[in-house]
Amino acid sequence: MDASAALHAPDVDTITLTLPDGATREVPYGTLPRDVVASIGERLLRAAVAVSVDGQIQDLITPLRKGGAFRVLTEKDPQALDVLRHSGAHVLATAVRRLRPDAKIGFGPAIEDGFYYDFEVEKPFTPDDLAAFEAEMRKVAQEKLAFERSEVSRDEARVVFREDPLKLERLQDLPEDEVISTYRDGDFVDLCRGPHVPDTSWLKHFKLLNTAGAYWRGDVKRQMLQRIYATAFFKKDDLEQHLHRIEEAKRRDHRLLGRQLDLFQFHAVSPGAAFWTPRGTILYNTIVDFVRERQQRDFNEVKTPLLYNKALWEQSGHWGKYRENMFLVLDNETNEHDMSLKPMNCPSHYVYFNSSKHSYRELPLRLVTMDVLHRNEVSGALSGLTRVRQFQQDDCHVFLREDQITAEVRFLLDFILGYYEAFGLKATLKFATRPEQRIGSDEQWDRAEAGLKAALGATGMPYELKPGDGAFYGPKIDFDVTDSIGRAWQLGTIQLDYMNPERFDMSYVGEDNAPHRPVVIHRAVSGSFERFIAILIEHFAGNFPTWLAPEQVRVVPIAADYDAYAEEVVGALRAAGVRVGYDREHRKDYREVIKDASHLKVPYMAVVGRREQEQRTVTLRRRGAEKQQESLGLDALVARLADEIRTRALWQDAPPTA
Known part of the structure; x- marks a missing residue:
């Protein structure tokens, strides 16, 4: 032994x-x-x-x-894929150490859609390095090296990894009762719990994707490592399909399409905050208006201040647990950073609720705010619209009686799922339970989790359990939506909160004329509008359905002789609420105008010339099928587009259904 x-x-x-x-x-x-x-x-x-x-x-x-x-x-079991990918990380490290013996090794986990391994090297890896590493990995796989496991003492492990300081640091973190194990494939040895496939020959279908800088253990104060991302599958077809999705995702990248479609900009003077162009602002407001339209009957929209002193955040618990993510503001009276821009709306809604007395008859009371929020994200995490410092949410807090939880969750589920369906997005549900860092007693958490689980179960909808992933104040239901190329995005949430009603001493007058404690449900649908728009840009590849498109139709006279009729077409469309693009100055040849509209992915182009003027028609070109033209009367054109916008038809690059 x-x-x-x-x-x-x-x-x-x-x-x-x-x-x-x-x-x-x-x-x-x-x-x-x-x-x-x-x-x-x-x-x-x-x-x-x-x-x-x-x-x-x-x-x-x-x-x-x-x-x-x-x-x-x-290999037919989905869980086996993580085992293959973790083994792939070891094969990658084996290849790197063969070609770059100086590389210090860090971590190499399986992740969603692949794996990575971190290395400490003096110079960043190049594309040529990646090609050489991948070729060497194929050699390692062909050698059919067995993964050999050894259980060692802490002192023995220190000897094995004496040249790898990152591994020695990891070793220090292991609990005293941890079984310490190493895995060897050929000459390479790693400190690892496993699991691994039997030998390296199982890794047949893989691809190194890219490199990126990554701070050791995610700490910006530590050294920068080189992270190599890769993926692996059991079947060649699965790998090829995945690589195709990656290329499609690059083509749809909202940062590139945002520039092409003239929707938004970013500038160094305000990192992490978007400048929305006129076209982008139309898109943004169209989505906000859609949210307001859906909420106008059953929700109450309020506006609250953007700046609060720390007393509010101390009461809510954010000052102790979230302060590093808040933008602090100097208070001139105290000369301390005692103020903060709000990173979320919750506490302001609690203050508003407590500003007046409430009867049980008023509940559920749904308060919605779409104010600007600020979160102090680290600069390295900022990424287009998907990770920003300034954003807006369709943020709602529902104040309700405990006996209303089941019905309210059902109502909110239907509301959120219906919202996603309007954009052609399908959603799956996740039930997230208490995290390690939380507020409130175990008894309160037992009550909250049981209540939300019962409400979710009553809907009959399937869901996945996410242990430990709840908010710090309560369990939640998360909504993951799948876009048109199969990627999942976490968007909406329903969070059940028993803690903050206690912290803020909320109450309502019950049927018995006595005070009772309400329950709070936190609800978001889009998440942030910024991130949701990024998802929509990529979901539609910029080919927005007509109701969302900033410019819905471009009217194009082929010569100045037809300006009068073109302006009549523009007027009729605008009177019907259609967003029309029209070049009055004729600064460009009409062919250039058509090319520009195509570049901006305008859904329709209405071309007018002599024949159209005489017959009071337009020649309609549809995005994606410009060579298929149809002649349409002016009244018919207005009716078609107005109906398409009114019904929020979802066609992308196919004609709308009759």
Whole structure:
């Protein structure tokens, strides 16, 4: 028995495994999973990637130290993909150390859609380096090197990683009772818990994607490492489809399309805050107007101050837990940074609620604010519209009785899902429970989680559990939407809050004329409008449906002789509420005007010339099908576009349905 094993002597001699068919097996403590799988069948062993034991994934060479449900993972199991990708990170590190022995190794986890590995090197990696690393990885895979696991003492690990300071630092963080393990493939050894595939030959279909700078352990005060991102799949077709999606995502990048479509700008004078152009402002306001239209009957919109003193944030708990993300403002009277721009609307709604007495008959009371918010994101995290410092939310707080929770959650679910459907977005639900850092007692959390779970269950909708991912004041339902190229984005949320009604001493007068404590639900639909617009730009690839397009139709006279009729067309369309582009000055040839409209992805172009003027028609060109023209009477044109806008038809590059 080695030093590490001696520290973890078993309390039992045997453990019980329950197979998927319900059969049980008694095996000695420390049995290797591969031996259990081999006893089931050699064919299954050849197909096995890893095993699941009591819900935990481990590889075939990690000793069994607990019993429970035992399931073999093959490449058909979605959970097996993370095992392959984590192994791919080790193969990447193996290749890098072969070609760059000076590289110090950091972390190499599997992540969504792939994996990465961090290295400390003097010079950043180049595209040529990546090509060489990928070629070397293929050699490592072809060598079919077994992943060999060893359990070592802390002192033994210090010797193994004496030349890798990042690993030694990680070693210091491991709990005293941690089983310390290393994995070797060929000459490369890594400090790692696993799990891994049996050998390097399993890594067949992979691709190194790009490099990026990454601070060690995410700390801006620590050294900058070089992170190599990559992906891997069991099947070649899956890899090719994923790479195609990556290329499609690049083509749809909202930062590029935002410039092309003249929607927004960023400037160094105000990092993380967008300058919206006239066209972008139309798009922004169209979405805000749509939100207001949907909320005008059942919600109450209020406006609250942007600046508050720290007393409010201390009462809400933000001053202690969120202050580093807040923009602090110097108070001239105290000469201290005792003021802050609001990063969220919640506390201001609590103050407003408490400003008057409320009856049980008023509840649920839904307050909505769409004010500007500010969060002090680190500069390295800023990214176009998806991560900004200044933004607006369609932010709502519902004050309600406890017996109203189920009905209110159902109402809000329908409201949010209907909103996404208007943009052609499909949503899935996640139920997030108490995080490690939180306020409130366990009894309050038990009550909140039980209430929200019951309300969610009553809807009959499927959902995924996200343990530990709740807000610091309460559990929540998150909405992940999938865009047109299959990417998931976390957007809306419903958060149940028992804590802040206590903190702010909220009350309403019940039917018994006695004071009662309300419950608060935090609700957001778009998240931030900035991020939502970024998602829509990429979802539609800039080809907005007509109702969203900043310019809905471009009227193009082919010569000055037809200006009078062109202006009549413009007038009729504008009278119907259509957003029309028209070049009165004829600074460009009409062919250039058409080209410009195409570049800006204007949904329609209405061309007028002699024939159109005589017949009171237009020649209509539809975006994406410019060669397919149709002649349409003026009244018919106005009716079509007005109806398309009114119904918020979702066609992108196909004709609207009749």
